[in-house]
Amino acid sequence: MEKLQVDNALIKQFRSWFSHNDTVALREQLVQMYPPDIAAVIDRLDTDEARQVMNALAKEIVVKVLVEMEEQGRENFLSTFTPYDIANEFIENMDSDDAAYVLNHFPNAVKEEIISQLQDIEYASSLLNLISYEDETAGSLMAVELVKAYQNWTVAQCIEEIRLQAENVESIYIVYVTDEMERLVGLITLKNLILAQPSSNIADVYNKEVISVSTSTKIDEVANITKKYDLVVLPVVDPLGRLVGKITVDDVVDLIKEEADEDYQLMSGITEDVDSTDKVWVLSRARLPWLLIGLLGGIASSRILGMYEGQIMIHPEMAFFIPLIAAMGGNVGVQSSAIVVQGLANDTLGTRNIGQKILKEIRVALVNGIICSALILAYNLSVNHAYELAITVSIALITVIIFAAVFGTFIPMFLSRLKIDPAIATGPFITTSNDLLGIVIYFSIGRLLYNTL
Amino acid sequence: MEKLQVDNALIKQFRSWFSHNDTVALREQLVQMYPPDIAAVIDRLDTDEARQVMNALAKEIVVKVLVEMEEQGRENFLSTFTPYDIANEFIENMDSDDAAYVLNHFPNAVKEEIISQLQDIEYASSLLNLISYEDETAGSLMAVELVKAYQNWTVAQCIEEIRLQAENVESIYIVYVTDEMERLVGLITLKNLILAQPSSNIADVYNKEVISVSTSTKIDEVANITKKYDLVVLPVVDPLGRLVGKITVDDVVDLIKEEADEDYQLMSGITEDVDSTDKVWVLSRARLPWLLIGLLGGIASSRILGMYEGQIMIHPEMAFFIPLIAAMGGNVGVQSSAIVVQGLANDTLGTRNIGQKILKEIRVALVNGIICSALILAYNLSVNHAYELAITVSIALITVIIFAAVFGTFIPMFLSRLKIDPAIATGPFITTSNDLLGIVIYFSIGRLLYNTL
Numbered sequence: 055m056e057k058l059q060v061d062n063a064l065i066k067q068f069r070s071w072f073s074h075n076d077t078v079a080l081r082e083q084l085v086q087m088y089p090p091d092i093a094a095v096i097d098r099l100d101t102d103e104a105r106q107v108m109n110a111l112a113k114e115i116v117v118k119v120l121v122e123m124e125e126q127g128r129e130n131f132l133s134t135f136t137p138y139d140i141a142n143e144f145i146e147n148m149d150s151d152d153a154a155y156v157l158n159h160f161p162n163a164v165k166e167e168i169i170s171q172l173q174d175i176e177y178a179s180s181l182l183n184l185i186s187y188e189d190e191t192a193g194s195l196m197a198v199e200l201v202k203a204y205q206n207w208t209v210a211q212c213i214e215e216i217r218l219q220a221e222n223v224e225s226i227y228i229v230y231v232t233d234e235m236e237r238l239v240g241l242i243t244l245k246n247l248i249l250a251q252p253s254s255n256i257a258d259v260y261n262k263e264v265i266s267v268s269t270s271t272k273i274d275e276v277a278n279i280t281k282k283y284d285l286v287v288l289p290v291v292d293p294l295g296r297l298v299g300k301i302t303v304d305d306v307v308d309l310i311k312e313e314a315d316e317d318y319q320l321m322s323g324i325t326e327d328v329d330s331t332d333k334v335w336v337l338s339r340a341r342l343p344w345l346l347i348g349l350l351g352g353i354a355s356s357r358i359l360g361m362y363e364g365q366i367m368i369h370p371e372m373a374f375f376i377p378l379i380a381a382m383g384g385n386v387g388v389q390s391s392a393i394v395v396q397g398l399a400n401d402t403l404g405t406r407n408i409g410q411k412i413l414k415e416i417r418v419a420l421v422n423g424i425i426c427s428a429l430i431l432a433y434n435l436s437v438n439h440a441y442e443l444a445i446t447v448s449i450a451l452i453t454v455i456i457f458a459a460v461f462g463t464f465i466p467m468f469l470s471r472l473k474i475d476p477a478i479a480t481g482p483f484i485t486t487s488n489d490l491l492g493i494v495i496y497f498s499i500g501r502l503l504y505n506t507l
Numbered sequence: 508m509e510k511l512q513v514d515n516a517l518i519k520q521f522r523s524w525f526s527h528n529d530t531v532a533l534r535e536q537l538v539q540m541y542p543p544d545i546a547a548v549i550d551r552l553d554t555d556e557a558r559q560v561m562n563a564l565a566k567e568i569v570v571k572v573l574v575e576m577e578e579q580g581r582e583n584f585l586s587t588f589t590p591y592d593i594a595n596e597f598i599e600n601m602d603s604d605d606a607a608y609v610l611n612h613f614p615n616a617v618k619e620e621i622i623s624q625l626q627d628i629e630y631a632s633s634l635l636n637l638i639s640y641e642d643e644t645a646g647s648l649m650a651v652e653l654v655k656a657y658q659n660w661t662v663a664q665c666i667e668e669i670r671l672q673a674e675n676v677e678s679i680y681i682v683y684v685t686d687e688m689e690r691l692v693g694l695i696t697l698k699n700l701i702l703a704q705p706s707s708n709i710a711d712v713y714n715k716e717v718i719s720v721s722t723s724t725k726i727d728e729v730a731n732i733t734k735k736y737d738l739v740v741l742p743v744v745d746p747l748g749r750l751v752g753k754i755t756v757d758d759v760v761d762l763i764k765e766e767a768d769e770d771y772q773l774m775s776g777i778t779e780d781v782d783s784t785d786k787v788w789v790l791s792r793a794r795l796p797w798l799l800i801g802l803l804g805g806i807a808s809s810r811i812l813g814m815y816e817g818q819i820m821i822h823p824e825m826a827f828f829i830p831l832i833a834a835m836g837g838n839v840g841v842q843s844s845a846i847v848v849q850g851l852a853n854d855t856l857g858t859r860n861i862g863q864k865i866l867k868e869i870r871v872a873l874v875n876g877i878i879c880s881a882l883i884l885a886y887n888l889s890v891n892h893a894y895e896l897a898i899t900v901s902i903a904l905i906t907v908i909i910f911a912a913v914f915g916t917f918i919p920m921f922l923s924r925l926k927i928d929p930a931i932a933t934g935p936f937i938t939t940s941n942d943l944l945g946i947v948i949y950f951s952i953g954r955l956l957y958n959t960l
Contacts, residue, residue, distance in 0.1 A: 088718075090735045217702055226698040227680045227739065244697035245679040249670055265541075281764060282543045284757035286680065286739055303756050304737035310760065311734060314767030315849060321774055322845030322933070323838050334867065338874040341842045348838045349879050352831025353886060359827040366826050370819040373826040374812040377942050378805025380830050384837075385776050385801045385935055389794045392775030396768060414787065421791040426802050433806060480775070482838055489830050 060094040068095060072106055081110050089115055093122035101130045117144055121152045125159055137164070141171035149224065150177070151197035151305065154184040158194075184299075192276050193269030195309070196290045196299030199223045202230045203256050205239060210252035212242070225302070228287050231260045236296040238289055240264050266291050269298060273309055274399070280306040316477075317399070321392065323348075323482040344482040351486030355380075355493055362497045365504070371440060372500050375447050376493065382426065382451060383458040383492035384485035390415050390462030391480045398470050399477075412463050419459035423452035446503045450496040457495065458488045513547040521548060525559055534563050542568055546575035554583045570597055574605045578612055590617070594624040602677065603630070604650035604758065607637040611647075637752075645729050646722030648762070649743045649752030652676045655683045656709050658692060663705040665695070678755070683742050684713045689749040691742055693717050719744050722751060726762055727852070733759040769930075770852070774845065776801075776935040797935040804939030808833075808946055815950045818957070824893060825953050828900050829946065835879065835904060836911040836945035837938035843868050843915030844933045851923050852930075865916050872912035876905035899956045903949040910948065911941045 071080045084092060084107070092111070096104045096119065104127060108116055120128055132140055145153045145168060157165045165185060172178035180198045187193030201219045203212040212229055219226070229247065231240040240260040242250075250259045266289045267276055280288055280303060288306075290299040319328070323344035328337055359366070359376075366373050394411070427448040434444035462484050466476035524533045537545060537560070545564070549557045549572065557580060561569055573581055585593055598606045598621060610618045618638060625631035633651045640646030654672045656665040665682055672679070682700065684693040693713040695703075703712045719742045720729055733741055733756060741759075743752040772781070776797035781790055812819070812829075819826050847864070880901040887897035915937050919929030 088716075088736060213701055216698065220698065220702055225696070225739075243678070244701060245669065245673065248666055248697065248701060249673055263541075281757075281760050283541060284755075284760075286678075286756065302737075303739065303760070304734075307734050307737075307756070307760060307763065310763055311767070311853075314764070314771070315853070318767070318771055318774060318849060319845060321771060322841045324842055324845060328846070334870045334874065337846070337867075337871045341839075341871070342875055342878065344842075345835065345838055345875055345879055346882075348834050349831070349882060352828065352834055353883070355830035355834075356827035359830075360824070363823050363827075366823040367820060370816050370823070370826075371813070373819050373823075373829065374809035374816075375805065376826065376829045377808035377812075377833050377946060378802070380833060381801050381805055381808075381837075381939065381942055382798065384834075384938070385798055386794075388775045388934070389777055389797075392772060392777060393781070393790070396771060400764075400768070414790075417787045418790045418794070421787065422795055422798055425795065426798055429799075429802060430806070481841070485837070486834065489834055493830060 060091060060098070064095065065098050068099065068107070069103070072103055077110060080107070084110055084115075089118035090122045093119045093124075097124045097127055101127075104131060105134075113143075114147060117147045117152075120144060121148065121156065128156065129159065137168045138171040141168045142173055145169075145181070146172060146174060146177065149197050149199055150180055150184055150299075151195065151301075153181055154194070157181065157185055187269060190273050191269060192267045192271040192273065192288075192290050192301060193299070195273055195276065195305055196269070196301050198299050200230060200289075200297070200300045201226050202232050202236075202297055203242070203260075205231055205233050205257050205260075207256045208252065209247060209250045209254045209256060209259065212247060212256055213252065216247075230264070230289050230297055230300075231256055232297050238264060238266055238291050238295060238297040241289070264289065266297075267301075268293065274313065276301060277306050277310050277313070278400075281310070313399075317395070320477045321388075321481040348482055348486055351489055354490055358490065358493050359497070362501070365497065365501060369443070369500070369504060371438070371443050372446070372497070375443075376496070378430070378447070379450055379454055379492045379496045380489040383454040383488035385458075386419060386422070386455045387458040387462035387484040387488040388480060390419075390459045391466050391476075391484050394463050394466045395476045395480055398466065411467065412460055415459045415463040416456055419456045420452075423455035426455065427452040442504055446496070446500045449503070450492075450499045453495050453499065454488070454492040457491055458484075461488060461491065513544060513551070517548065518551050521552065521560070522556070525556055530563060533560070537563055537568075542571035543575045546572045546577075550577045550580055554580075557584055558587075566596075567600060570600045570605075573597060574601065574609065581609065582612065590621045591624045594621045595626055598622075598634070599625060599627060599630065602650050602652055603633055603637055604648065604754075606634055607647070610634065610638055640722055643726050644722060645720045645724040645726065645741075645743050645754060646752070648726055648729065648758055649722070649754050651752050653683060653742075653750070653753045654679050655685050655750055656695070656713075658684055658686050658710050658713075660709045661705065662700060662703045662707045662709060662712065665700060665709055666705065669700075681740050683717070683750055683753075684709055685750050688747075691717060691719055691744050691748060691750040694742070717742065719750075720754075721746065727766065729754060730759055730763050730766070731853075734763070766852075770848070773930045774841075774934045800935055801939055804942055807943055811943065811946050812950070815954070818950065818954060822896070822953070822957060824891070824896050825899070825950070828896075829949070831883070831900070832903055832907055832945045832949045833942040836907040836941035839872060839875070839908050839911040840915035840937040840941040841933060843872075843912045844919050844929075844937050847916050847919045848929045848933055851919065864920065865913055868912045868916040869909055872909045873905075876908035879908065880905040895957055899949070899953045902956070903945075903952045906948050906952065907941070907945040910944055911937075914941060914944065 092107065096107055099107065108131065111119065135143065145157065148156065157168065160168065169178050169181050184198065199222055201216055201223055203215060216226060216229065227244055229242050230238060231242060233239050240262045241264045242256065242260045246259060265279060265283050265285065267279060269290055269292055276288065286303050288301045289297055290301060292298045324340050325343050328340045430451055431444055431448040434440060434447060438444065465484065466480070469476045545560065549560055552560065561584065564572065588596065598610065601609065610621060613621065622631050622634050637651065652675055654669055654676055656668060669679060669682065680697055682695050683691060684695060686692050693715045694717045695709065695713045699712060718732060718736055718738065720732060722743055722745055729741065739756050741754045742750055743754060745751045777793050778796050781793045883904060884897055884901040887893060887900060891897065918937065919933070922929045
């Protein structure tokens with residue numbers, strides 16, 4: 055079995071098998087592929103072709119492919135089945151976290167209809183429970199499949215339990231240990247289980263150092279904990295401390311990547327989670343909100359500049375440096391806000407208060423402001439020989455840089471205190487407000503200096 | 508043992524123990540803490556205080572804390588030891604990947620001096636090997652500690668091997684199977700090992716579906732593979748297919764987070780990996796390059812605008828919309844480039860060619876350009892009643908939006924073809940070049956229209 059590049063040649067190959075009805079060759083190719091690669095192929099086929107691939111797959115592979123597919127394709131595929139079939143052909147054969155994930159893409163009524171059709175009542179009840187957890191919490195991410203051992207068991211009993219659960223729980227690295235009330239008290243790795251004597255008591259060999267989260271823990275904390283303590287599985291307990299599920303590191307990896315992609319897009323002025331293969335109108339809609347904010351900012355700028363029309367007519371050279379002042383304010387603001395937003399997300403801000411943080415940003419801004427202002431002063435004096443303009447631009451620039459730094463630091467910290475995602479305050483928001491601020495500062499200083507000098 | 512918040516109160520508590528020489532209380536606290544939390548405390552203490560904490564820790568905990576500490580603190584701590592002690596007290600007790608990581612922060616000569624002092628010659632030779640791999644490759648990230656079984660072994664022999672390696676290899680989830688030439692042929696999970704009969708042959712129970720990378724595989728591919736195939740450990744083979752190491756998912760998690768943070772910072776115009784607790788001059792230096800680029804862009808803008816001085820004097824109202832045109836060009840450019848850069852990084856761009864991708868961006872830009880231009884037209888006609896200005900601004904805006912989209916799409920794709928990290932072309936670079944482009948378009952159209960209308 056080979057991991058392979060899903061490229062145009064492979065898709066062409068698949069299409070030639072469809073047109074020749076060559077199911078033998080199709081199956082031969084498919085058994086050599088991993089489910090994520092099959093899903094990547096299906097994502098590039100149309101609905102009919104996708105069904106032909108699915109029909110050629112073993113049942114246990116179909117559910118794995120379904121979970122890896124893009125949402126639209128999965129919806130198209132499942133839409134041809136009855137709720138009963140969706141429940142007992144597909145959902146039934148998925149791990150509970152995957153099942154909850156797939157179910158959560160259906161409207162509430164459909165979701166419950168599908169679950170109610172499940173033959174396995176116990177599983178249905180677990181799923182009902184899982185889909186009831188709030189979004190973005192550990193409960194909504196966890197799987198209920200896990201192997202647990204009671205404190206008073208022997209190692210042999212624990213191994214027997216693994217044997218019983220083997221089919222149900224695909225990957226087992228760690229067995230969690232609970233007391234008779236199902237409360238999590240520790241863990242034992244499979245490595246230590248293998249090394250222990252079968253007759254040993256679990257109580258004597260298990261590790262009491264167990265890190266867990268509660269069902270209501272936010273997923274960014276789940277990610278931070280998994281990363282910090284290098285975990286492969288993270289157990290989830292209910293408010294009474296009872297073990298109710300586990301979160302595996304592969305889901306945390308996906309989570310971290312998704313959050314990072316979202317922050318990156320927010321920073322660049324894109325509001326929805328999109329990728330470059332999405333439709334034109336989806337891509338347009340995701341970008342429009344920030345463009346409209348930029349438009350409003352531009353209109354506001356034009357009105358402010360309108361108030362200085364007389365000044366611009368007398369000193370048109372002042373207009374020349376509008377882009378410089380606006381751009382530098384925007385750049386500094388984005389830099390400062392990025393550092394703060396990242397610090398907040400990674401919990402590396404320390405516990406210093408907002409005041410100290412802003413003071414430090416002012417010092418950084420002062421250093422860079424002095425350097426930039428000195429350079430532009432030298433340029434203007436030597437090239438333009440315009441004394442008033444040179445001084446106006448330099449004083450305005452350093453002022454704008456400091457204000458932008460304060461603003462870029464303060465706004466995300468303020469939003470975070472209000473429990474609003476500070477990431478929305480980066481990118482276009484900071485740029486637009488600093489554009490405005492910069493122009494006001496620049497022309498106020500200009501009016502003052504031209505009248506004084 | 509509790510995961511705990513490392514806050515001011517805890518640091519204060521530590522300092523009071525130091526001042527009262529209360530090593531009993533200090534030790535009591537420390538045994539209840541995980542190494543990453545101890546490292547977080549040490550990162551906030553001065554060098555002397557850090558040493559007091561280290562002295563209170565068991566040897567095997569010290570090395571774990573060392574690996575988790577910030578670079579500066581680790582350097583300060585290690586600098587008081589001789590190469591011999593660094594080698595045999597610390598490096599010797601680390602996993603090889605951690606040891607290579609710590610060693611790679613020393614200058615080359617020091618690195619080799621430390622390794623040459625190691626008593627364990629075999630380990631020294633492994634480390635020499637590890638530090639020789641190129642940066643950013645699987646070889647530089649892997650650990651050599653792993654459990655492998657030969658194809659012709661029995662399950663019992665394999666379990667005996669785990670017992671022998673138990674102390675050497677901390678976490679074992681998977682045993683890799685090789686042929687007699689050490690070539691990787693498959694794997695067996697500890698779960699399946701437990702479930703198999705001790706007398707079974709490994710050849711009959713191992714899984715031939717094994718995904719591996721080579722020592723020269725780039726780390727972003729390592730990250731993509733681990734994420735795509737939901738792996739917990741990824742085996743690394745040499746060019747002859749021989750198993751030489753493994754990469755664990757916790758390192759991949761760190762990798763993904765670091766790459767994401769770096770891209771985020773690049774996007775926001777910060778060139779080095781910094782965080783908000785760094786020193787003022789480090790923060791200033793990391794930001795200055797992009798500010799200087801912005802400054803150059805601003806100067807270039809001023810020269811272009813200088814060429815239109817006459818036009819600005821006659822129509823000062825044209826200057827009012829300079830910020831709007833510049834900001835919108837910048838925003839659209841950043842949006843387009845972000846989508847492309849992300850698509851390239853995640854390998855989700857598909858195999859469509861640059862031409863198709865740019866055509867799609869033009870369609871997205873057209874939709875948003877028409878909406879924004881229509882809005883600003885309506886505003887200018889109804890509020891400013893300035894016919895020429897209204898038409899100039901709207902035509903310039905839609906032109907700038909389309910150019911910015913093309914530019915923002917093309918540049919990162921072009922850089923990627925040249926094997927240059929496309930992420931450097933986002934943020935300030937795109938903003939600055941689109942500012943310039945926007946002004947040229949705006950005033951060219953303005954000159955044309957004012958003369959014609």
